[in-house]
Amino acid sequence: MRRLLAAALLVFLTSGAQRPPEEGVRFRPIDVFVDAGDAPLAAYQVEIASSSPDARIVGVEGGESQQYAAAPYYDPAALQGGRIIIAAFTTEAEPPSGRTRVARIHMQEAAGAEPAYTARLMAAAAPGGGGIEAKVEPVPSGGQR
């Protein structure tokens, strides 16, 4: 009987140590905005990085405008990491201008943590390929458990 109780106790204790690591995390989308001002945005390339080593990229999707609705180019190796480069272009006649949400990055973060995200513009071009000035802004939205 004592042996049976000890075995049950051992199973109970070890089962606690094997809890899945996903517990205690949350998922949060990061909207990536590019503001090219009055210039039409024909191409962009942006680097997004998280300040927290616990934050991981789990998905990438396109933005709000029709020209950038498809998911941008990215390296699949960036998934499960905290840094990614995204890029897209459009050959359509009238690319969007002004502040445009070009992509959404889905992040997995530690519950309760508020990691900061930085964005760096690597390239932006107007129709024809001429370089333009633009601002990039990563905007985290409300997370879901």
Added chain:
Amino acid sequence: MDRRRRQPEQSLHRNLEPFEGPGRLRAVMPEPSQHLDLLQLDLVRAGEGSSADVAHVEACARCRAALQELQQLAGEVASLGRRSIEVPKALDRAVLAAARRELARARAPQVLRLRRWLGAAAALLVVSGLGLWLAVGSQLSRFARREPRDLDRNGRVDIVDAYALALRLQSGAALEPRWDFDGDGVVGDADVDDLARESVSLSRRRP
């Protein structure tokens, strides 16, 4: 002043020490215990002598002569301080010219050294700028030759190169075989994708 004023009886006939002054005065020096001594004579010359001393000088030719010598000497000494020394103009100009030469000689090396430094710095700047320009230019052209993916020749491969190739494909412009990045024998959309994926790769060697 009381110390210098003596009673006439004492000073007239009981003179002090023998006079040890300059030769010219020594010749007119009154005889001891008969005439006025130099101190008394000087007081008389200054108008401060006693009436007895003044009376003695008036009566004594020797003391009168000594007083005249003393007055002459005092006049010469007083005139020394007022007399200005005349420097010949030629000497004045020569000294001024020599001073100017010395000053110019002292300044010349500094100016020369500064000019040399400025010249060297300008030459170094020109050589450095030329070297930098050549280095950057050759790097860019080498990169452009080695890296056909850099379509816009800005020194790096990014999404704008993929965009440029897509525009060429769309417009029907001439295509170069070296843009066949995936090696399938055709320059097409697959090469645009290949170029775009290359631009977002996290592991690629950055130019």
